[in-house]
Amino acid sequence: MKKPGKRPKQRLVVFCCENSAAKAAESAAGDPMLKGVEFVRVPCAGRVEIRHILKRIEAGAAVLALACPLDNCKYIHGNRRTLKRVDRVKQVLKDAGIEEGRVRMEFLSSVDPHKLVNVIKEAKRP
């Protein structure tokens, strides 16, 4: 019998900009916190569209978008674009009556594997 209050673990999909978060993830490889996390490597956080995020949420996952620090995007506006899109996704979730925390966004640099592990830990919390 299922223990009361115990919810099935939600999958976490992390979109990683290859200029920052993907490199940090390589450095953090082997950390137990990264176990079971699906990393999606993108050329820039700006490549992540609203529909990409929503498709993953529809499939039952939580989504974390990781971009370079603001004002430090290789493609200038990519991270800000995604930040706005994440806000739009939150609005969609709110409309649908779904918890907005199913999508999050964080900014980190390639030399920040600790932050990467921490934000993933945070995002894994139900």
Place this chain on the structure above:
Amino acid sequence: MITAERKPFGEIADMVQDAKKLLILGCGSCVTVCMAGGEKEVAMLASAMRLANRKAGRKADIREATIERQCDREWFDKVAEDIEWADAVLSMACGVGAQFCGEAFEGKRVVPALNTKFYGATERQGVWVERCAGCGKCVLADFGGVCPIARCSKSLLNGPCGGSQDGKCEVDPDRLDCGWQLIHDRMKLLGLLDRLEAVQPLKDWSAGGDGGPGRIVREDATL
């Protein structure tokens, strides 16, 4: 292009709540450019509907499709089967496309997901502005290429009114430039300012919005 904005989610959900099989149909032309009803917006709305249905324990099948245009009959062929299948079609085209879809598939319930706004241009990314009101007899030549009908809040042909202050329109000075200030500035730039001395006669509105639904017939193009 024809510009539009998506209706609030709650309004859309109410319109289609009894549809067990729903087709969300985007349009690949104007409303794709103004980011209201193209393929991406179809995907976003479909996800929102599926998530909301699941949350509310409602069962409904939702299909997504986008065609080149909903204001030309031939493009519907590609999605005819999906339209036949659906209890209702949620059209993400402008009001023209949504109506034409209903005409092309008689007896099919077609509801609009967008509020159609105006004929506009892309001022900058994410910002669209009105430039023409489709009056049917263009007078841009007399006003330096700035439309007095679409760009003056009162559509004055012999402006400005007394509410023009510092280049702003009294209707909403924070948001609106005075159309007549723009006309004046452009005519000055073109060296045609003296032409504004002329009193413009009453305009024949029957050429455009007045006089019932419009119709254009090009004899040489008809079959």
